[in-house]
Amino acid sequence: MNFNAIEKVQSSMTKCSECEVRHSSLFKKLSDSSLGEAEGFRKEQLIIPPRTRIFQEGDQHDYLYTVFSGWGLIYKTASNTGKRQILQFLLPGDLIGFQTSASGVMPHSAGSVTELILCAYPRNHLKPMLQKNPEVAVQMVDMRSRDVTLCQNHLMAAGRKTAKESIAFIILELFYRVQQQVPSSSKNTNDAFDFPITQEDIGDAIGLTNVHVNRVIKELMSEGLIHCNKKRLTILNKEKLSQIAEFNPDMVIAHPLG
Amino acid sequence: MNFNAIEKVQSSMTKCSECEVRHSSLFKKLSDSSLGEAEGFRKEQLIIPPRTRIFQEGDQHDYLYTVFSGWGLIYKTASNTGKRQILQFLLPGDLIGFQTSASGVMPHSAGSVTELILCAYPRNHLKPMLQKNPEVAVQMVDMRSRDVTLCQNHLMAAGRKTAKESIAFIILELFYRVQQQVPSSSKNTNDAFDFPITQEDIGDAIGLTNVHVNRVIKELMSEGLIHCNKKRLTILNKEKLSQIAEFNPDMVIAHPLG
C-alpha cells in the first residue's frame, strides 16, 4: 500500500463541458445547457497516487466519485483469512462510492491501480439531484445495471468456469471495456492495450491464487492466444480466446435502456 | 423442468393499491393517487408453476416482471459443460427481466422454484415511465444497487470463502430477506422459515456440487447451528452462524439512498 498523500486539484478543475469522459459518465444525457447541474454537484477533484486506498470497508464515507482517468478497483477482505476479493475493476466513467444502507458505512473498499483522478460528489446531494434530473436517474439505472451484469459475469467465472476460462474472460472483458472508451481507432492498430493490473489482481477478481494465474497465463501465451509484457497485453487470437471464455462483447455494454 | 403451461390471471388482477408487496416494490414511493402509473404500466399477471422456465438466456424477451408471490431464480448455463450458475434468488418485490444491451436478448435465464405470480410490464415502456416518475427512477436505482450488493456478496462467497462459510452465508441471506418482507412478527416465533430451494440450488449459487453441499449441511446440523426438514429451515444459533459466514444483516438492506 502506497502512503503518498491524496491531493486535491487546486488551481482549475476540469470543466464538465470539456470532459473526456462526459459521454460515458453519469451526466451523459445532460445537454450543454444543463451541465451546470453536474458542476454544481461536484465538490472537488482528487488525484490518487498508484496503489492507494480511497476508502475502506466498514468506514463511514460520504462521497461518490466518477473516475476521470486511470484504473482502480473495489474489493472486500475476508476478516478471518485476510483474503481479498475484487468486486469490480474501475475504468474512466465508472461511478463508485455506493453503500448498502443509508448509514454511509461502506460495504467494500476502493483503491487505485494506476494514478487516478476522481470527481467527488457529496452523497447526501445525490437523491435530490436525481429527482430534479430524471434523465440522470435513468442513466444511473443503466450504470447500476451494467455493474450488476459485470458482477454476474464474474460470479459465473468464479463459480462455474475453469481457471483458464475465467482468465480468458477477464482479459476480454477489460479489452472491450477499454476499447469502448477510446473511440475504437487511435493508438491500437492491433489488439494490444495497456494492462496495469497484476496477476494477483486477476486472481483476486475470480478466486484464484497468483501462482495458479501465472501457470494459466503461461499456458495461454504458449498456445499463442495472448502475449504480455511490461503491463501491456496483446490479444493474438480473439476468436479462440472468446470461445474459451464464452465471452461476447454485449456483456460489457452499458445502456440496457437504450 | 416442468412443462405445465404458464397461465394468465384472467378474471381480476390484483389492485396495486391493495398489493401486499407494494411497499417493497418498484412503486413503493408512489402515493395512492399516483398508483395509476403502476397499473397503467402493468400489462398482465402470470401464474408460473413450480420449476418452470420464465425466459431463457439468448432469447429475445420484452417484459420485465415484479415478483408478486413465490420464490424464483435467475441463472446462466455454461454452454460447454451445462453447469448452472444461479445469479440471484427471487423473492416477492424483486424486479427481473433486465438485459445487457437495448436489443432485448436476455443475458440469463429465469425460472420458478415454487409457484410464482408475476406482474408483467412491457420493457419498451420502462424508460418513458421512469422519466415521467423520478421517484420511481430513484427507487429503481436503489433496487439495482441492492442487486449489485447481493451479487457482490455471492462473488465474495464463490471466490474467497470456504464451502461452510458460503453455505452459512446463503442461509442467513435468505433468512433476512424473507424476514424483511414479513413485517418481523407473524408466524415465526423462532427462527424457522420456509426454505423451498434444494441443496443443488445452494451449490449452484456459490459454485459447489450438491454432494459437497450435503456434506456441509450435515456438518452444520450436527454442530447444532441449523436444522432442516421438509423444505423448512431453522436457525438454531444465529450468532455462531453469522460469525462463520461473516454475515451482517445490513448486507441485504434495500435502500442505500434512504
Place this chain on the structure above:
DNA sequence: TTTTCTTATTAATCTAAGTTAAAAAGAAAT
C-alpha cells in the same frame, strides 16, 4: 397403491487449484 421422478445421502476415488518456498526479473527509491 404402485410407479416414477426428484432430492438427499454416503462412500470411494480423483483432480484442479491451493500452499509453501525460492529464485529470478523488474521497478522504484536512494
Place this chain on the structure above:
DNA sequence: ATTTCTTTTTAACTTAGATTAATAAGAAAA
C-alpha cells in the same frame, strides 16, 4: 549504481471440493 520492494516464475507437495456411482428417502403422478 546499488539497494529495496514488488511481481513473476518454477517446483514440490497438499487439499478442498469434484466426480462417480449407489442407495435411500420423499414427493408427485398414474
